[in-house]
Each structure stands twice: as structure tokens, then as C-alpha cells.
Amino acid sequence: MLYKRSSALFHEAQNYIPGGVNSPVRAFKSVGGTPVFMKKALGAYLYDEDGRSYVDYINSWGPMILGHTHPVVLEAVSQQLEKGFSFGTPTELETEIAKFIIERVPNVDKIRMVNSGTEACMSAIRLARGYTNRDKIIKFEGCYHGHSDSFLIKAGSGAATFGNPNSPGVTQGTAKDTLLARFNDLASIQELFHANQGEIAAVILEPIPGNMGCILPDEGFMQELRKICTENETLLIFDEVMTGFRLDFGGAQKALNIDADLVTYGKIIGGGFPVGAFGGRKEIMDYLAPMGPVYQAGTLSGNPIAMRAGLTTLTILDQDRDLYNRINTTTKILHEEISTILSNKGIAHSINRFGSMVSVFFGDKTIRNFDDAQQADHATFNQFFHHMLTEGIYLAPSGYETWFISDSIQNIEIEKTLEAVEKFKK
Known part of the structure; x- marks a missing residue:
């Protein structure tokens, strides 16, 4: 056997x-x-x-x-472990990786570290709702943004694998604020905006979906989506948990030449350790506590081991x-x-x-x-x-x-x- x-x-x-x-x-x-x-x-x-x-x-x-x-990442993590596992306080390392990312990717002025891609997407949606003072979001069938309640509505990945895209435990009240569009179908997006004028806080999607298999956007699809969001004063959120620093050093934003309003990250920026992040324009990010009214927190956010592994990985990518x-x-x-x-x-x-x-x-x-x-x-x-x-x-x-x-x-x-x-x- x-x-x-x-x-x-x-x-x-x-x-x-x-x-x-x-x-x-x-x-x-x-x-x-x-x-x-x-x-x-x-x-x-x-x-x-x-x-x-x-x-x-x-x-x-x-x-x-x-x-x-990778031996260089392993050595960096080993040295960081000797300094401590978690502090619950600010560290210079958090600023170093934030500055590193902001200086090298398009359209991100500030960034906040969290503990997973799910947490990053959940927080980005909360921020978008608080910033726009609107409740509804659009997600795309088959795009998976983690297991937060707002996203488990015809999701891809594990939800699709088990043939149960509408998870029990997600309330009807939550589900009613999540509108579904079809990827590569601009008409479905325009219909949702027409039926919900002035109510849509954000559109969130994987710019290159990876949770219904790898799916490519049709020519012009992303450009038109960006235009629709701008016209309706709706935030465009790129879920780059998978694509960030994988498709290009600047992620899908750079590869597709599209500026999103908020971007979520994970995976590569932690070098294999649990991590997530979300970033965007200054005026939006400054709406977060402690500067703004939208609350978000995490005991292990910016964990020094994950930050060291991520910064070392990103540095290797930057140099090669x-x-x-x-x-x-x-x-x-x-x-x-x-x-x-x-x-x-x-x-x-x-x-x-x-x-x-x-x-x-x-x-x-x-x-x-x-x-x-x-x-x-x-x-x-x-x-x-x-x-x-x-x-x-x-x-x-x-x-x-x-x-x-x-x-x-x-x-x-x-x-x-x-x-x-x-x-x-x-």
C-alpha cells in the first residue's frame, strides 16, 4: 500500500x-x-x-x-527566531516591509498587515463600506476571497469542490448585501449597478481567478470594469492574495495595467508563514482605526517571523x-x-x-x-x-x-x- x-x-x-x-x-x-x-x-x-x-x-x-x-529565507528566519516569536508591540520590521511593498507596487500609498488572506479581504470590504457609507458589494461567481460570511455565496475553490457554494451559517441578511456577477460578463455587472444605483460600496474580484481554475480576463474586461466603478464612485478591490508578487513584481495591477482602489495580499508576502495585508490610496486607508472610524485589529498582525520571511522573500525577488x-x-x-x-x-x-x-x-x-x-x-x-x-x-x-x-x-x-x-x- x-x-x-x-x-x-x-x-x-x-x-x-x-x-x-x-x-x-x-x-x-x-x-x-x-x-x-x-x-x-x-x-x-x-x-x-x-x-x-x-x-x-x-x-x-x-x-x-x-x-x-530556501536557504536564504531559512537563515533569516532562524536569526529572527532568536530575537523573539511575537511582541504585541510595533516593530521596525513592520515598517520596513510596508515601505518595501509601497515603493514597488502601483497605486498603494499605505498598507496594513493582518494574519490571512481571508482577514485581508474581510477587512478591505469593511473599509470600503465604511469609506463609501454603502452596504452592498459585488463579487464574481467562482471567485474565492476566503471564508468570511460576505464571500461564501457561490464561491469557488473548496466551496465549489464540495458542491455547496452557499454555506449554512451565512445569514440571509448578510447574503442580501452580496451581489453576484459573472466573470467576463460585463452585462451582468451593468445590470447590477443599474438595479442598485448608489448602493454598491465595492466590486471585489481575483484579477486572474485561481479558485475556479486559472481563468483569464477577456480583452478589455478589466478596463471596462475599472471605468464602471469610477463612474459609480464604487471602489474596485483586487484580491491579489494569489497573484501579488507572483504574476509580476507589481502583481496583477502591473501585469494588467489596471489601478485598483484597494488591494489584498497574502501568501508570497509571508514567505510561507501565515500572513495577509490590504492596502490602497491614502485617503481610503486613513479611514482605518486608530486614525479613522473603521475598526480593525489583530494580536498577531505584523508577526516578526512572518515579516522577516516575507521581506527576505520579496528582497530575493526584487534582486532577481x-x-x-x-x-x-x-x-x-x-x-x-x-x-x-x-x-x-x-x-x-x-x-x-x-x-x-x-x-x-x-x-x-x-x-x-x-x-x-x-x-x-x-x-x-x-x-x-x-x-x-x-x-x-x-x-x-x-x-x-x-x-x-x-x-x-x-x-x-x-x-x-x-x-x-x-x-x-x-
């Missing part, structure tokens, strides 16, 4: 942890089978409790852009801008070669890619939005996932997720991946 110890650990975990996992998609409920328990990670590889290794294409769902346990060319090239090679192999096998598929994010969908349909993603052939994806896992390739255990490529993926890992795809039989 390949996963003997993982199976035993999962059985035990279910006695103490709901579903045996601390984040639902880890349970393998979508793809079936027993989740693999990991013991360690290094470079491009994960190592499980049964002694098997895997080329890693989730990279902790995005933050490990340098690969796992060619890294983006390398990982984008790696992703392009994987995209093209996998597509060629599947086509030669007569397996219907489509692949979406932007930068170092890529998704393989099975079926004849081009995937442009959440409805399309739901109509993909998820049964074939599940077969593909387990085949690749057996071959030592770790993919996200859901057809609604994105692969994240790291700089540690080299030719040997690409070859191993393509050899595994060659062996796949539908």
Missing part, C-alpha cells in the same frame, strides 16, 4: 479534527481516496510520511515561489527579476507539452495559463467563467490526479484549483512530469 502511514494518520485525525483536516480541500473529498500526509519539503519536492517524494505543483497554494525551505521570466517559461513549456501529449492521445482538454499559474481542464469547452468550470470533465480530472500522484507528481486535489510553479522546478522535474502525463490513460 503506497499510503499506509498516511491512511493511518488520516484515520486518527478524524477522531480529533473535523473531517481530519484543517482546510477542507485537503481531505481529497473531491478526487476521492486518502489524503497524503507530508513530513517535509525541500526545493521542488514534498516528502510524505511513507517515504515517497513528489514534484510539488501547489507550493503551499502559491507562496513558495522560490521553492521550499529574471526569476519571473524563468518560472513563466517553465509554465509555458508545461502548458504546451502537456497539451501536445493529451492531444496526441485524443483526450479533450483545454489549458489556461497566465504567468506562473496554469490549469488543465478536461472536456471540449473553453473555460472563461465559473459556469464553464463546472461543466468541465471532473471525473477525468480525478483519474488524472490519482495517476499523477502515483507517478510522484503532486497536483491540487480539485479540478477547481490552479497549479503554482516555483523557481525550483527545473528540467529534471519537467521531464518527470511529462513522462507521467505520457503514461496517463483515460
Whole structure:
């Protein structure tokens, strides 16, 4: 049995942890089978409790852009640990990383650190509502912004994986203030603005969605969305928890040449440690307590270990801008070669890619939005996932997720991946 110890650990975990996992998609409920328990990670590889290794294409769902346990980051964190784990006071390090980000990304004058992407998006929405004195927000079907109540309405990612996008526990009062638009469908957005004139505080979206698989915006879609928000005095919020410092050093704002009013961050800016952040124009951010009336707080916000890991990671990226060319090239090679192999096998598929994010969908349909993603052939994806896992390739255990490529993926890992795809039989 390949996963003997993982199976035993999962059985035990279910006695103490709901579903045996601390984040639902880890349970393998979508793809079936027993989740693999990991013991360690290094470079491009994960190592499980049964002694098997895997080329890693989730990279902790995005933050490990340098690969796992990068030696420079590891050394910086080790030195920071000796100075203390958490202070509950301001530190110079918080200012250093805030200044670093603000000086290098477009349209962010001030930024506040929090503890997760969920917290960042939740806080950004509260700030937008307080700043505009409006209650309603628009989100897009299939875009996932964490598990805050306002967002669990036809969300992507784990919510879609389990076929339960409207989570029990979310009140009707909360749900009525969240309006749903379809990604890449400007008419659906215009209809919502027309029906709710003067009531919409913000539009929030993943500029390159990664929680219904990687989805690309149609040409002109983002520009028109920016225009609609400006005309209606509605804040545009980019959820860059995934895309921030991954698609480009300036994130999706720079890659798409669109200025958002507020931007949320996470993942890469913590170097693999729990972190989140939200930032934007000065007049909006100054509406936060203690300067303004919108309250937001967090005991571990700006944790020195996360700040050191994040600042070190960002510094490496800043000093090696060619890294983006390398990982984008790696992703392009994987995209093209996998597509060629599947086509030669007569397996219907489509692949979406932007930068170092890529998704393989099975079926004849081009995937442009959440409805399309739901109509993909998820049964074939599940077969593909387990085949690749057996071959030592770790993919996200859901057809609604994105692969994240790291700089540690080299030719040997690409070859191993393509050899595994060659062996796949539908």
C-alpha cells in the first residue's frame, strides 16, 4: 500500500479534527481516496510520511515561489527566531516591509498587515463600506476571497469542490448585501449597478481567478470594469492574495495595467508563514482605526517571523527579476507539452495559463467563467490526479484549483512530469 502511514494518520485525525483536516480541500473529498500526509519539503519536492517524494505543483497554494525551505529565507528566519516569536508591540520590521511593498507596487500609498488572506479581504470590504457609507458589494461567481460570511455565496475553490457554494451559517441578511456577477460578463455587472444605483460600496474580484481554475480576463474586461466603478464612485478591490508578487513584481495591477482602489495580499508576502495585508490610496486607508472610524485589529498582525520571511522573500525577488521570466517559461513549456501529449492521445482538454499559474481542464469547452468550470470533465480530472500522484507528481486535489510553479522546478522535474502525463490513460 503506497499510503499506509498516511491512511493511518488520516484515520486518527478524524477522531480529533473535523473531517481530519484543517482546510477542507485537503481531505481529497473531491478526487476521492486518502489524503497524503507530508513530513517535509525541500526545493521542488514534498516528502510524505511513507517515504515517497513528489514534484510539488501547489507550493503551499502559491507562496513558495522560490521553492521550499530556501536557504536564504531559512537563515533569516532562524536569526529572527532568536530575537523573539511575537511582541504585541510595533516593530521596525513592520515598517520596513510596508515601505518595501509601497515603493514597488502601483497605486498603494499605505498598507496594513493582518494574519490571512481571508482577514485581508474581510477587512478591505469593511473599509470600503465604511469609506463609501454603502452596504452592498459585488463579487464574481467562482471567485474565492476566503471564508468570511460576505464571500461564501457561490464561491469557488473548496466551496465549489464540495458542491455547496452557499454555506449554512451565512445569514440571509448578510447574503442580501452580496451581489453576484459573472466573470467576463460585463452585462451582468451593468445590470447590477443599474438595479442598485448608489448602493454598491465595492466590486471585489481575483484579477486572474485561481479558485475556479486559472481563468483569464477577456480583452478589455478589466478596463471596462475599472471605468464602471469610477463612474459609480464604487471602489474596485483586487484580491491579489494569489497573484501579488507572483504574476509580476507589481502583481496583477502591473501585469494588467489596471489601478485598483484597494488591494489584498497574502501568501508570497509571508514567505510561507501565515500572513495577509490590504492596502490602497491614502485617503481610503486613513479611514482605518486608530486614525479613522473603521475598526480593525489583530494580536498577531505584523508577526516578526512572518515579516522577516516575507521581506527576505520579496528582497530575493526584487534582486532577481529574471526569476519571473524563468518560472513563466517553465509554465509555458508545461502548458504546451502537456497539451501536445493529451492531444496526441485524443483526450479533450483545454489549458489556461497566465504567468506562473496554469490549469488543465478536461472536456471540449473553453473555460472563461465559473459556469464553464463546472461543466468541465471532473471525473477525468480525478483519474488524472490519482495517476499523477502515483507517478510522484503532486497536483491540487480539485479540478477547481490552479497549479503554482516555483523557481525550483527545473528540467529534471519537467521531464518527470511529462513522462507521467505520457503514461496517463483515460
